[in-house]
Amino acid sequence: KAGVTQTPRYLIKTRGQQVTLSCSPISGHRSVSWYQQTPGQGLQFLFEYFSETQRNKGNFPGRFSGRQFSNSRSEMNVSTLELGDSALYLCASSLGMTDSGNTIYFGEGSWLTVV
Amino acid sequence: AQTVTQSQPEMSVQEAETVTLSCTYDTSESDYYLFWYKQPPSRQMILVIRQEAYKQQNATENRFSVNFQKAAKSFSLKISDSQLGDAAMYFCAYRSRYNFNKFYFGSGTKLNVKP
Numbered sequence: 444k445a446g447v448t449q450t451p452r453y454l455i456k457t458r459g460q461q462v463t464l465s466c467s468p469i470s471g472h473r474s475v476s477w478y479q480q481t482p483g484q485g486l487q488f489l490f491e492y493f494s495e496t497q498r499n500k501g502n503f504p505g506r507f508s509g510r511q512f513s514n515s516r517s518e519m520n521v522s523t524l525e526l527g528d529s530a531l532y533l534c535a536s537s538l539g540m541t542d543s544g545n546t547i548y549f550g551e552g553s554w555l556t557v558v
Numbered sequence: 559a560q561t562v563t564q565s566q567p568e569m570s571v572q573e574a575e576t577v578t579l580s581c582t583y584d585t586s587e588s589d590y591y592l593f594w595y596k597q598p599p600s601r602q603m604i605l606v607i608r609q610e611a612y613k614q615q616n617a618t619e620n621r622f623s624v625n626f627q628k629a630a631k632s633f634s635l636k637i638s639d640s641q642l643g644d645a646a647m648y649f650c651a652y653r654s655r656y657n658f659n660k661f662y663f664g665s666g667t668k669l670n671v672k673p
Contacts (some may be wrong), residue, residue, distance in 0.1 A: 476659040549595075551602045
């Protein structure tokens, strides 16, 4: 069974540009969540999608957005990039909105460098 | 708001020895889950062990076990018979019972294993 797949794995962008990251969840998983990992702030929750609807959002500016498609694949977008957006962006998938000890499974992340 | 604290930025253990990683958390909720995730150099977060707050019994997964002290809000990870492959960053994480995919992570502990 394939794991969570994130693309691209590495990318370099210039300040002011925008970027789109993609995440394909584990087959059968309907929920996708995104996390930002930086040396200074650690791992922080960005947002969560289930059935194409954003269910939860972390404390990030509106420049960070996302969406989920009918096949559960998700994209996140960051507009007007700032140097501080340089980070590892991790996607995670899970079965969905269930309390049966729901466990999330992470992808390997997309490394974004803003110059 | 929930917070997770890991006070040991880095630890070292001799191969085959036992090491304990500490984690404390703060929450006003009574129903929640606690996790330990391992992040090797590949950066993919791997679930090590999970504990349901309503369970008195400490979780165990092979060489990994936890000491869960609910009243003290403490959740430590014990690794027995340490192996070179255990070297990684370890993150403690908290999840509310009803916020299925929103995890709060500690700052991490880097574990070095000496041969």
